[in-house]
Amino acid sequence: MVNLSPSRPIVRPARKLPARTRIAVAAGRAAARFSRRSGLGGGGIIGGRVSLALDPAVLGRLADGRKVVLVTGTNGKTTTALMLAKALGTLGKVAANSDGANLPDGVAAALAARPDAPYAVLEVDETYLPAVARQTRPAVIVLLNLSRDQLDRVGEVRSTERDLRAAFTENPGAAVVANADDVLVASAALAAAHPVWVSPGPGWRGDALSCPRCGNAVLHDGVHWSCPCGLRRPEPQWALDNGELHGPGGRIGLNLRLPGRVNVVNAAFAIAAGHEAGAHVPQAAHAVESISAVAGRYRLIPFGRSTIRLLLAKNPAGWRETLSLLDERRPVVIAVNGREADGRDLSWLWDVEFERLRGRRVVASGERAADLAVRLRYADLPHDVEADPVRALSGLPGTVEVVANYTAFRELNARYGDV
Numbered sequence: 051m052v053n054l055s056p057s058r059p060i061v062r063p064a065r066k067l068p069a070r071t072r073i074a075v076a077a078g079r080a081a082a083r084f085s086r087r088s089g090l091g092g093g094g095i096i097g098g099r100v101s102l103a104l105d106p107a108v109l110g111r112l113a114d115g116r117k118v119v120l121v122t123g124t125n126g127k128t129t130t131a132l133m134l135a136k137a138l139g140t141l142g143k144v145a146a147n148s149d150g151a152n153l154p155d156g157v158a159a160a161l162a163a164r165p166d167a168p169y170a171v172l173e174v175d176e177t178y179l180p181a182v183a184r185q186t187r188p189a190v191i192v193l194l195n196l197s198r199d200q201l202d203r204v205g206e207v208r209s210t211e212r213d214l215r216a217a218f219t220e221n222p223g224a225a226v227v228a229n230a231d232d233v234l235v236a237s238a239a240l241a242a243a244h245p246v247w248v249s250p251g252p253g254w255r256g257d258a259l260s261c262p263r264c265g266n267a268v269l270h271d272g273v274h275w276s277c278p279c280g281l282r283r284p285e286p287q288w289a290l291d292n293g294e295l296h297g298p299g300g301r302i303g304l305n306l307r308l309p310g311r312v313n314v315v316n317a318a319f320a321i322a323a324g325h326e327a328g329a330h331v332p333q334a335a336h337a338v339e340s341i342s343a344v345a346g347r348y349r350l351i352p353f354g355r356s357t358i359r360l361l362l363a364k365n366p367a368g369w370r371e372t373l374s375l376l377d378e379r380r381p382v383v384i385a386v387n388g389r390e391a392d393g394r395d396l397s398w399l400w401d402v403e404f405e406r407l408r409g410r411r412v413v414a415s416g417e418r419a420a421d422l423a424v425r426l427r428y429a430d431l432p433h434d435v436e437a438d439p440v441r442a443l444s445g446l447p448g449t450v451e452v453v454a455n456y457t458a459f460r461e462l463n464a465r466y467g468d469v
């Protein structure tokens with residue numbers, strides 16, 4: 051493994067792309083410019099979509115000659131990819147889709163935007179990982195966790211596990227940095243030629259009560275787990291213990307500016323993957339520690355005479371982590387929408403332990419405030435209901451924690467996040 055000092059950044063030599071790819075990239079840039087100027091959005095996704103339509107092989111061509119790291123999993127992709135991009139930034143320029151546009155069009159746009167970057171850190175939706183890996187031939191793939199995203203998609207997590215398993219077999223050149231404590235992840239990554247196991251400690255296991263290989267009940271004993279069929283927790287090379295990361299080179303303390311255990315876990319994966327991609331561990335850790343906000347999350351935003359902290363939670367596992375981050379002295383506004391992107395079926399609300407908010411001032415908000423209020427009543431949690439999150443906020447003093455699901459978060463962040 052080569053460690054390069056940050057004073058000598060690598061620059062990717064200019065490459066001659068085939069005419070078709072050059073035209074596809076140029077057309078994508080023009081579409082992105084047009085989209086930005088017409089106020090339709092950032093333009094990245096439409097640009098990538100145009101490029102992919104004109105040259106279906108554009109991802110492979112744009113990735114050619116770079117060291118590519120793909121980051122996938124149900125939760126934590128955006129944060130971990132940002133951390134990893136910072137870690138590899140100690141080695142040279144990095145192309146990254148840090149806006150969270152994690153479908154092939156967003157990936158193409160990120161690569162096209164930084165043609166001179168010798169490194170690429172790409173967040174990829176788990177269902178697109180096999181297709182993106184086939185084209186970009188990654189050096190490292192990070193698989194954080196696998197759980198159901200919305201209840202509508204509950205059956206899918208197991209087929210995703212099988213598809214990822216096949217993708218790892220297809221890419222023997224990739225080191226797969228994977229969660230040893232997550233049964234579904236381990237089942238998939240055991241197919242990798244070069245797995246690198248990370249133990250973040252036990253977490254959400256609601257979706258892996260039965261073995262993905264044989265259907266028997268998985269037996270858990272602390273962090274250890276095993277199934278009668280022989281599937282068992284692999285021995286980790288990296289493990290978190292009381293906020294310290296133990297790795298092949300010794301232990302390292304992590305002092306993150308981002309809150310919560312969930313981000314210490316993301317940092318562990320970013321540092322382990324950075325090491326696989328050639329980064330020097332202390333420098334990578336230092337770069338990761340410097341991050342204070344991720345795509346609008348965690349930042350304190352002034353709001354009238356008070357301050358809000360905006361947090362995103364998209365699925366039961368994500369809500370569990372996010373509720374554990376909340377400051378217990380602050381009032382909480384929970385904003386839940388039920389649009390297509392959120393999943394229209396909100397029965398997952400019953401899997402979230404809102405009971406943990408007892409003793410705080412709670413306001414149920416969002417377009418589906420009424421559904422949330424029913425859940426809170428069953429949790430025996432006193433609360434107010436105000437469907438408009440802005441009105442819900444305006445009556446509350448001091449710093450207010452706002453936990454929102456996807457479209458509710460997106461709207462609040464667009465309105466207040468960039469103040």
Ligand SMILES: [Zn+2]
Nearest residue numbers: 261264277279
């Ligand atoms: Zn089994």
